[in-house]
Amino acid sequence: MEKIHFSLLCLFLCFLLKDVKSQRENGTIIVELNVFSGRPNPVARIIKRPIQRLLASNNQWRGSNLNEGLGYRGFTIYDMDNATETKVVAGGSDISIENQLLEWSNIPRDVKLHCHERIRGAYVSKMNNRNQTNRCEQVSSETTYEPLKWNSNRFVRRWNNCYNYGNDIITNTFAQPGRANNYRIQTMDGPSVQFGAELDGLIRIEAPTSCVPEPNGNLVALVIWPGNDYHFFRLDENGLFSHKPGRTDARNIDNSGQLISDPRTADRGPYTVFQCFMETEPDVVYIQ
Structure with a gap:
């Protein structure tokens, strides 16, 4: 009988602590x-x-x-x-x-x-x-800027988005961060999208200076149109960033037609929130 009471007490305390944490x-x-x-x-x-x-x-x-x-x-x-x-x-x-x-x-x-x-x-x-005072060394990724790979086939262009392009993985599913791991973005903000990408295998890396950080793998940048959308840029082997807005062509210029050396200072239109840089490897990351 005492064991039952003790078990009930433990259960009550667990619920109480959980409720306090939730509050x-x-x-x-x-x-x-x-x-x-x-x-x-x-x-x-x-x-x-x-x-x-x-x-x-x-x-x-x-x-x-x-x-x-x-x-x-x-x-x-x-x-x-x-x-x-x-x-x-x-x-x-x-x-x-x-x-x-x-x-x-x-x-x-x-x-x-x-x-x-x-x-x-x-x-x-x-x-x-x-x-x-701090001159930045140029960093690069292994991905090659080859827009024809993404633009010449209408089906590939239509069914692969910025997340596919950033990870250099063609899925023809209009891939979403976290979907391969049963995660659905509930709130369109930076931490929520970043969490989904991390579930898929991407790794956030810090940028402690104004220089673009050097990745161990390939580098992408996550930006947010608050409450509405997300977007990924990727760094290519030429030291410049490129991207693929939705169902449109892959390109290497920003909204002002300028080459992109750093997405933090590029013209990103309504994508006003720069969330973070992340590392990605096609052999490690799994997206759907």
């Missing part, structure tokens, strides 16, 4: 966009889990302080369950984190446009300053 993960976080001077700043209440996943997906924002001056200055993140866990993401400190937080903020279009311009401008300026 913590599903708690509320307040995100304040520091942009106004006379009016109160815009704030948004967001479930904790996606914020935690976003902040854990990159680390360049850590240790930053809010910018001074007028206009966009960065974000302050308040944990409603732990007052000591207030975090600051300064303007220009981490382009991928900032752009995603911006998409979660309910603000007028002109304010959002101003913030996007300041984020991109600060990032480009930081990269230019670094490049004056």
Whole structure:
């Protein structure tokens, strides 16, 4: 009888701990966009889990302080369950984190446009300053830019997308990150797409400087159109990036018709969030 009571007690404690963990993960976080001077700043209440996943997906924002001056200055993140866990993401400190937080903020279009311009401008300026002292060595992948392989056959062009192209694997299934491993992207944000790609065998690699990181295998870059879509660029053996937008032709230029030496600074249209670089190997990665 005592064993039964003990088992029931253990079961109750397990359910209790699980419930506490669930409450913590599903708690509320307040995100304040520091942009106004006379009016109160815009704030948004967001479930904790996606914020935690976003902040854990990159680390360049850590240790930053809010910018001074007028206009966009960065974000302050308040944990409603732990007052000591207030975090600051300064303007220009981490382009991928900032752009995603911006998409979660309910603000007028002109304010959002101003913030996007300041984020991109600060990032480009930081990269230019670094490049004056740190000259980047050209890195490359093993993939060859051969657009005819993807463009000449109408069936191949139609049924293979940027994810197929980035991994250099033709499946004729319009492959999706994680689908080969029974994962479906629920939220169209960077961490969710990255997780699906990691299930398929891709590996995230950090880019601690403004230089493109050197991969052990082939290199791809994941970018996000917040709430709507994702896109992959791939690095080829010539040291430049190429990509295949959806059912259209593979190409080696960005939206402005420029060759792509770094997708972080390329004209990506609405794909404003740069999530990360990843390594991929056709012999290791499995996609569907």
